[in-house]
Amino acid sequence: MPSPHPDHRYRSPSLAASVIIIAVINLLSAGAAWCDSDAARQIIQLAERIDQEIESQNADRLPRQTLSDAGYLRRVTLDLAGRIPTIAEIKQYEDLDLPDKRLQVTTSLIQSPDFAYHQRNELDTFLLRPLNHDREWRSYLLEATKENRPWDSIFREIMTPEETQPEDLRPTAFLKHRLGDLDKLANDSSVIWFGVNIGCAKCHDHPLVDDWKQEHYYGISSFFKRTYRSKKGLIGERFDGKVKFDTTSGESKDADFMFLTGTKVTEPELSLDAEVLKQYQEQIKKAEQDDAAETPPQPLFRPRQQLVDLALSDQQQRFFAKNIVNRTWARFFGRGIVHPLDQIHSGNPASHPTLLAILTDDFINSGYNVQRLIHAITLSVAYSQALPMTESDSPSHGENKLENQSDRGVRYFQHAEPRPLSPHQLSLSLLIATGNPEKTAEQISNPDWEQDRGKLEERSEGLAQKLEIPGENFQVPVSEALWFSNSSEMQNQYLGGGKDHLVGYLNEIEDPSAIISQAMFATLGREATSEEQVVLSKYFEQRNEQRVDTIKNIVWALVCSPEFRFNH
Amino acid sequence: MANHADSGHPKQSDSLDRRSMMRLMGSASGIGLAANMNQITALGESRLNDQLRASGKRVILLWLAGGASQLETWDPKPGRPTGGPFAQIQTTVPGIGISELMPKMSTHLEDTAIIRSLNTKIADHGTAYELMDTGRVKEAGVDFPHLGAILARELGNIESKVPDYVSMYTSTEGRRKGSAGFLGGRYNPMFLTDAMMPENIQRLESITDTDHRERAELRDTLSKLFARHHSHPSFEGHNSAYGRVRGLMASDYLFDIEREPESIRAQYGPTQFGQQCLVARRLVEAGVPFVKVARAWWDSHGQNFETHQELCADLDHCMSTLLDDLKERGLLENTLVISLGEFGRTPSINGSLGRDHFASAWSCTLSGCGIQGGSVYGKTDENGNTVVEGEMSAGDLYSTIFAALGIDHTKEYMLGSRPIPIADFDSTPCYSILT
Amino acid sequence: MNFSALEVSKEWHLQEILFCLAINPNNDQLWFGSSDSKIYQQSLSNEDSERISYGESGHSSYVTGMVIAGDTLISCGYDKKLIWWDTNSHEPIRNIAAHDKWIRRICVTPDGRLFSVGDDMQCRVWDLKSGDLIASFSDHAATTPHHFPSMLYALALSDDGSSLATGDRVGHVAIWDSHSFEKRAEIKTPDLYTWDPKQRRHSIGGIRCLSFSPDGTKMAVGGMGKVGNIDHLDGASRIEIFEIGTGERLQMIEDAKHKGLVEQLRWSPDGKFIVSAGGDHKGFIAFHETETGKQVHVVEHSGHIHGLHVNFQTETMFTAAHQRLAKWSFGQPKETAETTPTS
Structure with missing residues (x-):
């Protein structure tokens, strides 16, 4: 809080920090009671199983290094809350002297409103975002993530919205935005829900993967062939319609309703007479064109619903569960246990098959509880490993050796892999980093934080939509660097000198080294190294006359650093 | 992420060109393209850059969005029921006639090859655009790079100070940005829509040039300190993006045609397409390897002939001026100018005197770099309904483009463990129109 | 005329697109011009x-x-030529390269002068007998404000032959003294241009026809109204009626149900009605009251109508359309002919 006395224009940073700590202390205590529960103990056990399995594959005894408290907090806050931690959160965590403080902080984060929002953003990016930004759909996802809706329920709601929530059009977006392209609908569904990219098996049996034949491609397509959307926005299925395809030997075939595991669904004979069928077909056609038309009847045999039932049946559910477990793992490690993520097949074995099996079993037994899986992962020692050491730090020298180690280290999860922030993570973190840290800390500790987080999401949307969604081989595009370097939003809004901004806040502090220290904490969540202190102090000294601009430029340089851009 | 075979890994040598390097890395374990790409960034590029710079090949794509009519441009059928009202004019190349709507191009064919035998089958805008801008049929689950991204990668310089893929598309209809697909964001286009100047390429007045430069240096210094303990190709890619900012800013003048002499601007004429062609010339002159100028929208379902009178006048003038200008500057030899859309138009004329979508027998042109000028490839029947000679697919066209530029069309990118040839499987360059 | 009884009484189906037609005073012979x-x-x-x-x-x-x-029959075409034909021998008498670009329309005065307009934006006057060029004049810019070639589509002569009107692609009409070739007035109909500055960056419309009221004081202008998607003839057909003396617009008649270009306009001899014809993929003929702009009747036709002949005395009409020639009457029985071979 700025002092009204002109003589006390500059405040002590340590005082500021202590004020913040008092303000946010409740955050950590929120989950304290839960940490003693059975559920917590099971999660801790699962985390231990993860570490046993990871360790068992570390035959080379690769050197490992665990993150510092501040490093862990930054990583886990980005991963669970979708934003960087505030200065206050870091100080508080560092000062906390408890053996289970990771359990405490992960629990608090998972229970915080931030988690549901972040989880929503992640799901949206995974399921729809590259195709469309759909606000209604996002509100549906938020509702689901707030109550930790089980993954099988979400699957059902999205893939058969007409069965689960006929009045609610929001979950139809997944199908709606893909309905124009059967190939895309079928392959996206296969990739997203089952981790199987069958695109390559369209024109011939998959050239590299024995598992995937043309029959699989058209088998999956068959389940979607009859799906239509009425003008009103309701999803339905037609009474007839088969996928036909030409085999490589030139034979024309009707595709079976066949799941990726080879299991087929037999369609019962349609017991409608031709007149009635024709009438229904016309009714459907009308419903597709006219929003006043009445909703056509549903056929008894509905292939898309059959697919969902089949995928969740006792015999097939592991296939379905394994994919989301693998994808969730990859979110936190930058790499799947089976990798690439859309290549789950016999020719591409898991790096840690037992681990994948343990996690899949637990996931199914816990009722498809994504939150539990995430919690266990973030509590594992494997998750808290640092980036690989570079040559100068590494005990063993020699380029090849280092790279081989590094490669294996990534493959066997012995150390961390930097992960680019998602558009939302970056946009939100930029808002947090460049905002007034005291005000932000106060806001987060406030009971209204859930609402404020919603507002923060809105504010982050503009930039998030400009940024590229990181894919498998993400490279920071130059358009992003140009935006950070030259956009008026960056210069005038994020780096504004007013009291709501970090620049204005730092400008109230007298001592340059305190400014540097606070700027480092606000942006990178750590103290400046002595080298950085030297560089930044020198920069400060050289530009004594232009104090605000100097601070702006320092903050800019920090938020434009690779250290800020990645989760590491 | 590194990508080394455990044994027999050859030492990088001065003579190692990019292609063989890609092969080498592609043949290593299936870490995937990301590793390859980053590796390229990570390795000392200067030797490679010299070679790439020396090649100096560039491409201007005149994208006739919506689908121009082959009958009103390169493959007229005068006097046939499908021919429409326009006459055919003799060009300066004996034996080659084109539509009278292209009078200026009729005297500029010495550097141009006309392809009259595209049969690309797909005749809806979205899918056909994907086909013609990637050279292959879309495949669910694989994000293919667009032509500009492939050529930015093949012809560009990784640390180029100028942009390497500029795409202009002002009209809103059919506007699609184009994507680098699995090649990654490094090769995304600098995309110009409403304004002629790219976004965020100019320094704000509120920051001085010294401050702008010094803060970039400060950022760089801090990044280097960080890299001492945390070296990773991803971080280097990030630094490389920032490293290009000042260079790109310094290239803002390339987009400013006010800097051209009045006489040159007058030659290109007052239309927006003309002005954008002039920007394209300025860009390739400065070393930008790929520029796309989209002229939309040719989709003449109604009043095809009136529409082509308008739009062909623009195309004829701008294309001939561009070829002249490139030639006078000695650039045409190394610059391939392509005129292409997503498809052509039906020979049959509909009730609104329009022509509809048609992908079974249509035309495009290639001029300049590597092209045997004054040639025609392929033939359609007397009414233009089918290809009767030299049928060419999108993949074949891509192979031909790559071959004209000296790029091995059989080259493959590795997507995970899957090799993806830069031109589609089973495609062949059309050697008869290549030098 | 009993408009509501209008129907096709005879239809000829062809492979070609028919753009124009003419009928002799005896009403026993019809000529039409074709896309072949x-x-x-x-x-x-x-x-x-x-x-x-x-x-x-x-x-x-x-x-x-x-x-x-x-x-004598005089024809014009996109080959830039005017051709005089002997209707007895069916052979050309004279062939003149009359314009530098497409010729769109011609008309003839009772005193034996022929007027032509073409995309070189010139209105030219010819001696009907000798074929000599008498004059060439223009009030139409060669290029549109957006730097594309303009077109001079429309030409009309007043009933007494004293005035002439020319209309172009961008919506500019010039009224001329048909003897001195001095411009007497001008009319602006900018909406008919249909330039799309944003989505597609070209235009599709233009003034496609003009017609003087019988007393020569009013001018009807035909074309198409605002178009969302100029890939198609998707705008409402549109007629505007002006007071020539003041340039004031008296009526703006749009029919959103009958889309496309108004290609032909004829006033009834009493000046109370105006007949229009044109279309998009299909055709229409419409009748409107000139005082109120009210539509009295409209009929649809299976082909876009390019040419129209109305005989108010015999109460017959003929249309030249996309692959169709039709005779229309007001209440007579209909008879459809199959394609008859051309000799």
Whole structure:
């Protein structure tokens, strides 16, 4: 809080920090009671199983290094809350002297409103975002993530919205935005829900993967062939319609309703007479064109619903569960246990098959509880490993050796892999980093934080939509660097000198080294190294006359650093 | 992420060109393209850059969005029921006639090859655009790079100070940005829509040039300190993006045609397409390897002939001026100018005197770099309904483009463990129109 | 005329696109110009008789306009030529390279002068007998404000032959003294241009026809209204009526149900009604009250109508359309002919 006395224009940073700590202390205590529960103990056990399995594959005894408290907090806050931690959160965590403080902080984060929002953003990016930004759909996802809706329920709601929530059009977006392209609908569904990219098996049996034949491609397509959307926005299925395809030997075939595991669904004979069928077909056609038309009847045999039932049946559910477990793992490690993520097949074995099996079993037994899986992962020692050491730090020298180690280290999860922030993570973190840290800390500790987080999401949307969604081989595009370097939003809004901004806040502090220290904490969540202190102090000294601009430029340089851009 | 075979890994040598390097890395374990790409960034590029710079090949794509009519441009059928009202004019190349709507191009064919035998089958805008801008049929689950991204990668310089893929598309209809697909964001286009100047390429007045430069240096210094303990190709890619900012800013003048002499601007004429062609010339002159100028929208379902009178006048003038200008500057030899859309138009004329979508027998042109000028490839029947000679697919066209530029069309990118040839499987360059 | 009883009484189906037609004063012969570059003569006294095709050495592109003067037929086309034909021998008498670009329309005065307009933006006057060029004048810019080639589509003569009107693609109409060729007035109809500055960056419309009121004081202008998607003739058909003396617009008539271009306009002799014809993929003929702009009747036609002949005395009409020639009457029985071979 700025002092009204002109003589006390500059405040002590340590005082500021202590004020913040008092303000946010409740955050950590929120989950304290839960940490003693059975559920917590099971999660801790699962985390231990993860570490046993990871360790068992570390035959080379690769050197490992665990993150510092501040490093862990930054990583886990980005991963669970979708934003960087505030200065206050870091100080508080560092000062906390408890053996289970990771359990405490992960629990608090998972229970915080931030988690549901972040989880929503992640799901949206995974399921729809590259195709469309759909606000209604996002509100549906938020509702689901707030109550930790089980993954099988979400699957059902999205893939058969007409069965689960006929009045609610929001979950139809997944199908709606893909309905124009059967190939895309079928392959996206296969990739997203089952981790199987069958695109390559369209024109011939998959050239590299024995598992995937043309029959699989058209088998999956068959389940979607009859799906239509009425003008009103309701999803339905037609009474007839088969996928036909030409085999490589030139034979024309009707595709079976066949799941990726080879299991087929037999369609019962349609017991409608031709007149009635024709009438229904016309009714459907009308419903597709006219929003006043009445909703056509549903056929008894509905292939898309059959697919969902089949995928969740006792015999097939592991296939379905394994994919989301693998994808969730990859979110936190930058790499799947089976990798690439859309290549789950016999020719591409898991790096840690037992681990994948343990996690899949637990996931199914816990009722498809994504939150539990995430919690266990973030509590594992494997998750808290640092980036690989570079040559100068590494005990063993020699380029090849280092790279081989590094490669294996990534493959066997012995150390961390930097992960680019998602558009939302970056946009939100930029808002947090460049905002007034005291005000932000106060806001987060406030009971209204859930609402404020919603507002923060809105504010982050503009930039998030400009940024590229990181894919498998993400490279920071130059358009992003140009935006950070030259956009008026960056210069005038994020780096504004007013009291709501970090620049204005730092400008109230007298001592340059305190400014540097606070700027480092606000942006990178750590103290400046002595080298950085030297560089930044020198920069400060050289530009004594232009104090605000100097601070702006320092903050800019920090938020434009690779250290800020990645989760590491 | 590194990508080394455990044994027999050859030492990088001065003579190692990019292609063989890609092969080498592609043949290593299936870490995937990301590793390859980053590796390229990570390795000392200067030797490679010299070679790439020396090649100096560039491409201007005149994208006739919506689908121009082959009958009103390169493959007229005068006097046939499908021919429409326009006459055919003799060009300066004996034996080659084109539509009278292209009078200026009729005297500029010495550097141009006309392809009259595209049969690309797909005749809806979205899918056909994907086909013609990637050279292959879309495949669910694989994000293919667009032509500009492939050529930015093949012809560009990784640390180029100028942009390497500029795409202009002002009209809103059919506007699609184009994507680098699995090649990654490094090769995304600098995309110009409403304004002629790219976004965020100019320094704000509120920051001085010294401050702008010094803060970039400060950022760089801090990044280097960080890299001492945390070296990773991803971080280097990030630094490389920032490293290009000042260079790109310094290239803002390339987009400013006010800097051209009045006489040159007058030659290109007052239309927006003309002005954008002039920007394209300025860009390739400065070393930008790929520029796309989209002229939309040719989709003449109604009043095809009136529409082509308008739009062909623009195309004829701008294309001939561009070829002249490139030639006078000695650039045409190394610059391939392509005129292409997503498809052509039906020979049959509909009730609104329009022509509809048609992908079974249509035309495009290639001029300049590597092209045997004054040639025609392929033939359609007397009414233009089918290809009767030299049928060419999108993949074949891509192979031909790559071959004209000296790029091995059989080259493959590795997507995970899957090799993806830069031109589609089973495609062949059309050697008869290549030098 | 009983408009509501209008129907096709005879229809000829063809492969070609028909752009114009002319009928002799005896009403027993009809000529039409076609996309196959030819002129055909159809007997109306024997409607099922074979058509006569005119000489091979005629036009080399679409035939877009024709007038009949005694035994002579004069035609124009996109080949930039005016051709005089002997209707007895069916052979050309004279062939003139009359314009530098497409010729869109021609008309003839009772005192024997022929007017033509073309995309070189010139209105040219010819001696009907000798074929000599009498004058060439223009009030129309060669390029549109957006730097594309403009087109001079429309031409009309007042009933007394004293005034002439020309109309172009961007919506500019000039009214001329038909003897001195001095401009007497001008009219602006900018909406008919249909320039799309944002989505597609070209235009599709223009003034496609003009017609003087019988007393010569008013001018009807035909074209198409605002179009969302200019890939198609997707705008409402549109007629605007102006007071020539003041330039004031008296009526703006749009029919959103009948989309496309108004290609032809004719005032009724009493000046109370105006007949319009045109279309998009299909065609229409509409009747409007000139005082109120109210639509009295409209009929649809299976082909876009390019040419129209109305005979108010005999109460018959003829249309030249996309692959169709039709005779219309107000209440007579309909008879459809199959494609008859052209000779």
